[in-house]
Amino acid sequence: MSALEVPVTRAGLSPLAWLDDVEQQRRDAGLRRSLRTRPPGAGGVDLASNDYLGLAQHPDVIDGAVAALRTWGAGSTGSRLVTGNTELHEAFEKALAEFVGAESGLVFSSGYTANIGAVVSLSGPGSLLVSDALTHASLVDACRLSRARVVVTPHRDVAAVEAALAGRDEERAVVVTDSVFSADGVLAPLPALHDVCRRHGALLIVDEAHGLGVRGAGGRGLLHEVGLAGAPDVVMTTTMSKALGSQGGVVLGPAAVRDHLIDAARPFIFDTGLAPAAVGAAWAALNVLIAEPWRAEAVLAHAQTLASVCDVPTPPESAVVSVILGEPEVALGAAADCLDRGLRVGCFRPPTVPAGTSRLRLTVRASLSGDEMALAREVLTDVLQHARR
Template identity: 60%
Template sequence: MDDPLAWLAETARDRRAAGLRRVLSPRDVVEPLVDLASNDYLGLARDPRVVEGAVAAARTWGAGSTGSRLVTGSTRLHAELEADLADFVGAPDALVFSSGYTANLGAVTALSGRGAVVVSDVAAHASLVDAARLSRARVVVGRCAVPSEVDAVLADAPETRRLVVTDGVDSVDGGLAPLVELHAVCRARGALLLVDDAHGLGVRGPAGAGLVAEAGLAAEPDVVTTATLSKSLGSQGGVVLGSDAVIAHLVDAARAFIFDTGLAPTSVGAALAALGVLRAEPDRVTALHHAAATVAASARSAAPTLGVAEPTAAMVPVVLGEPDLAVAARDACADAGLRAGCFRPPSVPEGTSRLRLTARADLSADDLALVDRVLHEVLGPIVGGSPARSARPGMASWTEQY
């Protein structure tokens, strides 16, 4: 009989030949590298107050939540976090999930379904893509960054239940969705707008309340926001924010909520503490943007031909082209003392493999000086006279896919 796993070896060879093989690299407790690869944008993951929030929650509530949220997995601590998150963002209500991924799965599938249409951005995060696939709705994929195109799709859609989904801040290049214009189109066409603000919470908006709050849309009844607690808040978990009616529906219908074990109390306690730090120290958001601008200036100086743009969020994309070039740059940075993110297909389109440098609010002047030195040492020899590349190449017209 044929080996049912023989195809795995062939697939692995193909990935290796294309420069797309991935390996796990466990970190040590003490990191010798300056970290520009993590999503710990505000530097709170190891903040003593956040760690103590996790420890105190473990002592009070135990290590695990003991069940799904509808059985024994909801504690008073979960309710406190939901109320605090809704108040901070300016939304009517909130529901905490075990991850940002499950928050997107739960929200998209529960708010669409058979007989609905989901209009999804071509660059949407994988969790939104998977949610659309699971929704059983008709899915149309294209450019939510161009609201007039969304309007045209909705105008032709026969479905009365309509959901438009997009990232607020693009997770790879930091591009900002035109939320005000997009919401106007959705309202005119009777569509619900769902915005994944994972990379906007703690980064954009008043005191870090997020891009949806910055656009003045957090309290609108036809806007739903999702976010993760594992980036700016340095913890773990996800949240959906929206109207009371939306949250009540998710409790009844979101399978990723109903059938999943509740978020561990340690993560809830850490997120609550991190939110308290952010409220007390909003200057962390300013420090983050200063660090991102400094990193971008260093990359631009080191490789002028790459056209590194001024950042609008925490990430600074340095597009190099082919996967092996991006891997070589990442490894050279590590050898010189800098940990850089490396994004290759399918995380990014073909021909746009890159370093993704993510700034943090707690980077010191010495850290930024090392970043500048390493980027000049690494990018110049690797890039040479290569022409500038676009972080987001031209996208195809609207298509039904997924």
């Protein structure tokens, strides 16, 4: 058989023939996904991206990336344990740790790998992991990879977390949660979770991907807001791809955690270090946020305005405004209608959200102008009136 011929199984079919059936099932359920190419300088109003502070196109942020590119080159050239660790990486880690109130930080190539590195390295066989049912996919995958015993508790259910910790046989336990849940933008009950963890000797790992730049004084995050920044039994993870307008992830916490991750976190040890341009951009964005703390306040103000326009019953607590419409086809149609009128919005369907809760996911930017907000108000009012009939 030629290498270009289609292989067959014992049943006489290609081993990938099953993909046709799966794709058709997804189409029938309204769950088929497709890429939407964004051209440079795309027009319209963007309420779909995670560029919460409007810094991805900020001239200082672009200049920060260019300066790092010219100084350090296009790539980091290797893992950070070999040649990929630059003075820029370490200086940014220290600056971000100081900003959020942590003792130290460690940069990873993405928020996804930061979560996997932190959770897997700080748990492992013979330990217990307790995870909120609606944590981000990266935390879910980290739990699966950890080889720890995993207990998934109902969403924001502190009593269930305490029951899991109280009933454990394992010596070590870790509780993982988002600070701001990405699909609906609600906050985790961090003070209550921390109290439970402390009573039962458990570590608390909090993903601040949607909290950094939005919650807390000057955007320092929800942990800082509730007084848990720098706590010795709390580890924070976050991404530089949202409020900081760049790319990459960071684990922040006690210095002993940083030292351990350098020795034990496989996504850190074996992955190429984050490109210097991304680090330079993130650092520049952090400096903009420090100089302009109004950006964090503007995010929440814009979110409250949009929630009112969309008749969302609960005031938003983050940059996310979740408008539940029910079935996938309804949400898809509403998103398409918005796009046709110059408004780009997010559309979340199962399995990202539970069945029957497909929704428009609106994300605001601090830099939205009065004209952009006026267009969003007009389009959303008309589209949602039709979608909710």
